[in-house]
Amino acid sequence: MINFIHIILVILGIFGAIQCRTRYVILYLLWMLLWLSWNIFVCCLYLDLGGISKESDILSLRVSSHRSWWKENGPGCQSERLPSTGWQNQNQGNPELTTVLSCWLEYQYIEALHSIIQLFISLPAFVYACYAVSLFSNEENTFDTIGEFHSPSKSPHFFY
Template sequence: MGCCSARCMLILLCGLQLITALERQVFDFLGYQWAPIMINFFHFIMVVLGLFGAIQYRSRYIIMYLLWLLFWVGWNVFVSCLYMDLGGLSKDSDVLSLGVSSHRSWWKDNGPGCQGESPPSAGWQNQQNPELSTVQSCWLEYQYIEVLHCIIQLLISLLGFVYACYVVNTFSDEEESFNFFGEFHHPSKPPHLLF
């Protein structure tokens, strides 16, 4: 297979998924969002299995990766709906923190161009409570950054799904044409009888 084959593209997309998921995992850890942390961890495992399957020509691992991508797409749609307050979901709920800690996106206070405004009273300035500071004038609000992360994951996943389907089909065609004696034969021609 050449360098621009579907297998190479699948390997490239898996690598890109690992990089973007690692970036997402770091910011989920900073925001104490425990549900996305666990889902991202399983995503790493399944993408590594898909990567291994593409490198080692193992279609079963790629099929597991394909099944995971269906769940991953659903998860990203759910998170997007949560941050956009669609379908009865609310970004202020504690769904992503599993009720363990206060749910806050790291981007809420640290987004691009966000400037914190200190409380009006001088006595409050010595307090270390992050809830007392308000954030004003962000270039891009935090929910749109989170949705942008989901959209990037969705685009990469959909491309990965298409290439993984093609690679599984290619691998199964190659497996059908392989003889136990190490010979390849064309599926339309009967294999040689070795008696």
């Protein structure tokens, strides 16, 4: 759900930059602050930094046990399924009954790497959006020689 919201807000941010709509770009900037904060949090969580641990159930809001998909399905992971005698529905897999024998790369590093890549992609976009907002606000505040407000030309000249 969050990824869907992220895609929609990125599209709105691009639309706002092309159409010189300051409000859309500001909405994108606010979202990017949340997105950057979330990715920093995920990096700290999976690398056990800042007093938080990947073993806690903070990602599931303490409602259910959280397990990373990469824990069993990472690159080169070999897992062994134990017989599930206590389960009524055999079609439903039990994550506790799967033992991961070995992986090329541990799941916490994959999760942290994923968040770091998103940070490196998002930071230039955040800086560019700040530049666009400052450019748009400068256009809106210009005066002509008579002293009246000059209407912005709405030309996206910051792409040049």
